[in-house]
Amino acid sequence: MPTRFAQRPLRRAVLLAALLPASAIASEGDVTAEKVVGHYADLAHANFDDALGAARTLDQHIEALLDNPSQETLQAARDAWRQARIPYMQTEVFRFGNPVVDDWEGQLNAWPLDEGMIDYVKSDDYQHELGNAGATANIIANQSIQVGGEQVDVSELTPELLADLNEIGGSEANVASGYHAIEFLLWGQDLNGFDAGHGERKASDFMSGEDCTNGNCERRGTYLETASQLLINDLEWMVAQWAPESDDNYRQALLAESPQEGLRRMLFGMGSLSLGELAGERMKVALEANSVEDEHDCFSDNTHNSHYFNGQGVQNVYTGRYERQDGSTLEGPALADLLASHDAELHATLSSQLEASMQQLGEIKQAAENPMYFDMMIAPGNEEGAEMVNSAIASLVEQTGSIEKAAGALGVDSLQSDDAGHNF
Template identity: 60%
Template sequence: MNAKTVLVQSIAASFLIASGSAVADQVTQQQVVKHYADVAHAVFADSLTTAQILEAKIDEFLNSPSAPKLESVREAWIDSRIPYQQSEVFRFGNAFVDDWEGQLNAWPLDEGLIDYVAAGYQYELGNEGAVANIVANTSLTIGASQLDVSIISPKLIADLNEVGGSEANVASGYHAIEFLLWGQDLNGTKSGAGQRAYTDFVVGAECTNGNCERRGEYLKAAAELLVQDLEWMEKQWSKEVKDNYRQELLTDLPENGLRKMLFGMGSLSLGELAGERMKVALEANSTEDEHDCFSDNTHNSHYYNEQGIYNVYTGTHLREDGKRLSGPSIADLVAQKDKQAAKEIQQQFDVTREQVGELVTSAEKNNQHFDQLIAAGNTQGHALVNGAIMALVAQTASIERAASIIGIDSLSPDTADHEF
């Protein structure tokens, strides 16, 4: 079964997930927060598992590069995004997750920091690292700093992330790996993703674009760092580990845990997903502001961000092994207070998931990916993206309504300075 088949089945299965636990007995706030920690652990554990598979596929590819093996690695990368994007709902309410996230998922990036780029490459003005090309050089000068990059390691890549103080200097994480696997997407708002050849990793006479051995070293080190980072985060939510974040969360007042849950949901829904990831790219018709811009996987990243929000509200998560996790949820707390409101809020979640799912349908069935939908003059595409944005705005209002019903006041989700 290939990655696309798995992805399509996962999307189909996720639409079948209904609300969390049945309200046979009264659900308590503490039970909901505890189950939230269980869901977080499951999501990060799945993220780790899929990253380990990606790392193994990269090792296999680098041992004997070929076009089919490169395609297999790309499929593993896309698969790894499914659980990780569902984890982002844990960012905004839990500050330590947000602080950690930049090393794994920062974007957009000035890819010239990492490797060769096309002539006329547009990068952030004033960014001295934007064309540093770590793959092609063993030392870099950025500002007053002379940097030794002769040995590419996970630590070096972590140290180089945001080098020179620029957020565009993304050296690590999913998108650095994505760029190394696909290369730049030079199609603009036309159909097509990046087309890096497998020969960019062939050591010897068949090497294309030079520095193939160092390019492979970078890819391997970036994958190792990704796994290391996810190993650390998985432990933070594990019930088997003492004195971790899970323990801190569960010893706090349950209403504080609920506030973190609801603020995380609302902020991802409004400021991040509707704002930074959709509105910014749409208004500027900018493929540079597209999330998974090298692979054209943006529709899936958006969909699984929304799925993560839904998971936290309903206390559900579809595991990578096909098992369904469910338990006490915010949806249950709302239903205990106001069954009619619970029904209406659930309906809004369903509408929003369906609307964001239309971006997946557009890409998978109609071959109209997110970068094409945001093109200037694409009236239908703009309407589709705007529909998703407005559904997310309405969903955020429902999240605030849920918060009020269960006694969490003044939620104020982060808008990221966007107006809707």
């Protein structure tokens, strides 16, 4: 699977969308709300299908690591994890506004997590949620754990067990499954603070016999293998929810709603990911608190890529264009087409703002590859890093305002994006 970390050349597509009439850029005939919502469902299906394919590739590399633990097979599994984040992070624009996604995503992407619930940690440098009884449960080292007065048999690690352990004891920091649990098992703790460097787990943590380091190597491998299988199971279920050939899934329920309701869900998803989630929870919180614990991909230092591809997902929904992981492109009737036919000036403004936010996120991405990773950018006194993060936040806030105006122009009343309780 080719690496696609470089910023994508969407400027030409955006300029065309801004300059051409809707009828000239529609996939076929005049663009209608019905066609736009239908293509949105196609985008979701393709995007989740790519996430599933990348998760299966990751699983193959995890199997290779466990069959023959070495720094080479460990690095290959890490590379596959990073690659798997590219399509998944673009799917998050479908989360807000679509309950089927929002109710499901926590099992795949919940964070921050108290990693001591899963495996050993270096206690001197371990920061966790205060009062969380599960923060040091260490499932891998134990056959049973006690959290919040509840005794749980964890002797047999299964996908069902890991799913049930999420938020055990009522703490959202007790995360047993998903991308970040896998990330922790592949990288280990990042003990570098605001300095360069990610987690440095050794391949010997998965070796057998006398070569095993930190104990419980076979069980650690079983946990990693089980978490990977649960990730695939969950993504298979979501792909089926958007499949066009089904008569009884979420896609059909969405298309049975009024076209205006479909547009509302699209615009709410774009605005809420832009504002409350990406600008707020994932950037503003970490910067204002100077908190590496609030970094999204904190074990791998992959946060800059996750932020970038979140932004890409927002742009994908607006332009109706998604570059698939095999290099092909899915295009069709889009919000951009529809807005251009209703308010060409607002369309041009929003197109420009989306381009600007991608440029800001791209600068963070480029700086991280120099490297000045996100956890270094948010360090106290790093004025350059803070300026880059604040500029991206400002761009995301600005585009959200135009997304809400676009809703009004398209007849969607009173759209208010989720700000997650943040003031901007």
